[in-house]
Amino acid sequence: MTVFYRTYRPQKFSDLVGQEVISNTLLSQLEAGKFGHGYLFYGPKGTGKTSTARILAKAVNCLVYQQVKKPSTKTKKELTAASRKRSFGEPCNKCISCLSIINGSHLDLIEIDAASNRGIDEIRDLREKIKLSPISARFKVYIIDEAHMLTPEAFNALLKTLEEPPAHAIFILCTTEIGKLPATIISRLQKFNFSRAKGEDLEKVIFKIAKSEGVKIEKEAVGEIAQVADGSFRDAVSIFDQLASNGKVVKVSDVFKIARAGGWDQLYKFAQLIALKKLKEAVLLVENLVEEGADISFFAKCVVLFFEKLLFIKIGIEDAISQDLSSNQIEKMKMLASEFTRGELQTFMKQFLIAEGEIKIYPLAQIPLVLTLCKIIGEGEDYKEELAGEESQENKAVESPEVDERRIENKVRKSNTSSNSSASAVQIEKKWDKFIGKIKPVNAHVVALLRSARPVDFDGSRLTVEVFYRFHKEKLEEPKIIRMLDAVMEDVMGTSVKFKFELAKSRVKPPRVVSKSDVVEISSEDLAQMTREIFSK
Numbered sequence: 001m002t003v004f005y006r007t008y009r010p011q012k013f014s015d016l017v018g019q020e021v022i023s024n025t026l027l028s029q030l031e032a033g034k035f036g037h038g039y040l041f042y043g044p045k046g047t048g049k050t051s052t053a054r055i056l057a058k059a060v061n062c063l064v065y066q067q068v069k070k071p072s073t074k075t076k077k078e079l080t081a082a083s084r085k086r087s088f089g090e091p092c093n094k095c096i097s098c099l100s101i102i103n104g105s106h107l108d109l110i111e112i113d114a115a116s117n118r119g120i121d122e123i124r125d126l127r128e129k130i131k132l133s134p135i136s137a138r139f140k141v142y143i144i145d146e147a148h149m150l151t152p153e154a155f156n157a158l159l160k161t162l163e164e165p166p167a168h169a170i171f172i173l174c175t176t177e178i179g180k181l182p183a184t185i186i187s188r189l190q191k192f193n194f195s196r197a198k199g200e201d202l203e204k205v206i207f208k209i210a211k212s213e214g215v216k217i218e219k220e221a222v223g224e225i226a227q228v229a230d231g232s233f234r235d236a237v238s239i240f241d242q243l244a245s246n247g248k249v250v251k252v253s254d255v256f257k258i259a260r261a262g263g264w265d266q267l268y269k270f271a272q273l274i275a276l277k278k279l280k281e282a283v284l285l286v287e288n289l290v291e292e293g294a295d296i297s298f299f300a301k302c303v304v305l306f307f308e309k310l311l312f313i314k315i316g317i318e319d320a321i322s323q324d325l326s327s328n329q330i331e332k333m334k335m336l337a338s339e340f341t342r343g344e345l346q347t348f349m350k351q352f353l354i355a356e357g358e359i360k361i362y363p364l365a366q367i368p369l370v371l372t373l374c375k376i377i378g379e380g381e382d383y384k385e386e387l388a389g390e391e392s393q394e395n396k397a398v399e400s401p402e403v404d405e406r407r408i409e410n411k412v413r414k415s416n417t418s419s420n421s422s423a424s425a426v427q428i429e430k431k432w433d434k435f436i437g438k439i440k441p442v443n444a445h446v447v448a449l450l451r452s453a454r455p456v457d458f459d460g461s462r463l464t465v466e467v468f469y470r471f472h473k474e475k476l477e478e479p480k481i482i483r484m485l486d487a488v489m490e491d492v493m494g495t496s497v498k499f500k501f502e503l504a505k506s507r508v509k510p511p512r513v514v515s516k517s518d519v520v521e522i523s524s525e526d527l528a529q530m531t532r533e534i535f536s537k
Contacts, residue, residue: 003238004209004240004241005234005237005238008209010051010052010055011093013027013055013089014090017197017201017204018048018198018201019047022192022194026056026089027090030059031089035170036189037170038171038173038190039189039190040173040175040178040181040190041053041174041192042174042176042177042194043176043194043195044176044195044196044231044232045234046197046229046233046235047197047232049194050145050174053172053174054101054143057101057106057109057139057141057170058097058098058101058102059089059090059091060139060141060170061098061101061106061137061141062091062095062098063092063095064094097137106137107135107136108134108135108136108137108141109137109141109143111145112126112144112145115145118149118151118154119154120153120156120157122154123158124157126158126161127160130142130161133168138168140169140170141169142169142170142172143172144173144174145174146175146176147174147181148175148176148178148179148181149441152182155182155184155185162185162188173189180437196232197231197236199226199227199325202225203223205236206225206237206240210240210244213244215244215250216249218250221243221250221251221255224255224263225240225243227325228263228302230302230305239255264329267302268332269285270303271306271310271336272336274373275339277377279374279377282373282377283370297356297359297365300355300356300368304353307345307348308349309321310336311342313330313337314337314345315342347376351375351376352369354372354451354452355368355369357448357452358448360444360445360448361445361448428455428463429455434492435488435489435492436450436451438491438492439484439488443484446475446476446485449467449475452467453468453476453501454466456502458497460495461495461496461497462497462498463489463497463498464501465500465501467502467503468503470503473501473503477501486499
């Protein structure tokens with residue numbers, strides 16, 4: 001039995017739901033007969049990147065399309081009726097070329113999974129074979145999935161091919177993390193950004209499949225599937241496929257049993273318990289999820305996204321979430337958002353982001369969530385001091401920016417040695433995210449530890465990093481890990497850098513002098529980007 005996702009995979013540009021801008025652009029290129037040699041499809045998982053790449057591969061090699069572009073007659077009126085009926089540039093899905101791509105037997109369509117073929121040897125092999133003419137098609141098409149997983153050496157080898165590609169070759173790179181691709185690669189490709197699917201688009205797809213398969217499903221269940229799928233067509237169809245396999249009417253209660261975590265009602269209850277400071281009930285909710293076999297990491301991601309929606313409501317951009325929620329849900333979330341300050345919502349998002357990263361390194365997945373709940377709900381002074389510090393600096397930045405200017409002037413008057421040290425620290429801070437980005441493909445566990453640490457001093461050759469837990473310090477000081485960190489930071493900074501880890505005396509981060517513009521940026525776009533970056537893994 002074929003799964004729904006494969007059966008209903010888009011086969012034409014018109015089948016792509018929610019990506020009309022991309023479809024129209026590619027169709028325009030095909031109509032003009034002017035398409036590029038290299039494309040970059042990027043965006044969240046399950047949004048149609050690889051499907052679009054295959055459709056494009058079919059279109060450029062479609063035998064009917066080539067007949068339309070090079071007809072034996074001079075007028076369009078003399079074209080066959082079959083050619084006139086279909087959209088100009090759409091693959092016919094009936095010729096030998098299209099059918100062989102659909103069933104995966106086309107010799108001139110080469111699909112490479114960069115996650116498992118990421119080295120320079122594979123790319124060198126590609127460079128040798130690409131010189132050969134296509135076996136049967138007009139173009140030899142290379143689709144490189146998860147392109148961000150390629151090694152730096154592989155990227156360098158690929159760059160040489162992209163600079164002077166053969167006339168018969170087309171490259172399509174697909175990635176969920178465009179930030180990891182070298183700028184030199186990106187600049188040589190046509191970029192197409194695949195956005196997350198809207199809730200209404202996901203619902204249309206599910207209803208269409210349900211009707212085609214003769215499966216009955218409650219309207220509320222469709223909405224819940226769309227909510228849990230979080231903008232991914234693949235996830236939405238996979239969940240529905242699993243629910244429909246029992247042959248019964250799909251109910252909203254069935255969605256909760258399958259997803260187990262991430263349903264709107266469940267997330268609302270969890271956030272409500274935090275607002276009411278009911279620590280015991282919140283911890284029990286997490287423990288119950290564990291007993292039911294829920295994916296705790298997925299639940300943590302959903303919690304962050306839920307608090308992101310509350311933050312959007314708090315800062316007045318609720319339009320950004322109105323398409324994903326019912327009017328009743330939005331009203332409830334407005335009331336819930338009023339129970340929190342903006343500083344609290346920011347802190348909750350940060351803490352649950354850290355917890356989500358730590359879940360991967362704890363033997364018991366629920367521990368980071370329980371510790372986070374104890375910190376933000378509990379009577380712990382650490383959290384109260386941290387929140388007070390954030391709100392204090394927020395108020396100071398908004399009410400009296402001139403005070404910040406005087407502090408900066410005082411710092412400038414310090415000695416040259418102090419100034420140089422400060423400049424070096426600022427330099428490290430600016431490149432810290434880039435450093436973590438280079439570590440992520442190598443060791444995701446170390447990234448989780450580094451996200452809860454902070455660089456505090458840099459003297460030009462030694463970088464001091466403060467960590468808040470002893471076992472984090474012990475892990476990061478392992479010889480194998482510290483050698484890796486030194487090497488990666490040297491690559492980022494262009495000079496030899498040695499790491500030194502210190503255990504923080506206090507778990508409360510000291511107040512940072514910020515400007516008014518910083519507060520606005522942190523409260524909206526920056527936090528949203530942090531969330532998207534982590535969830536596109």
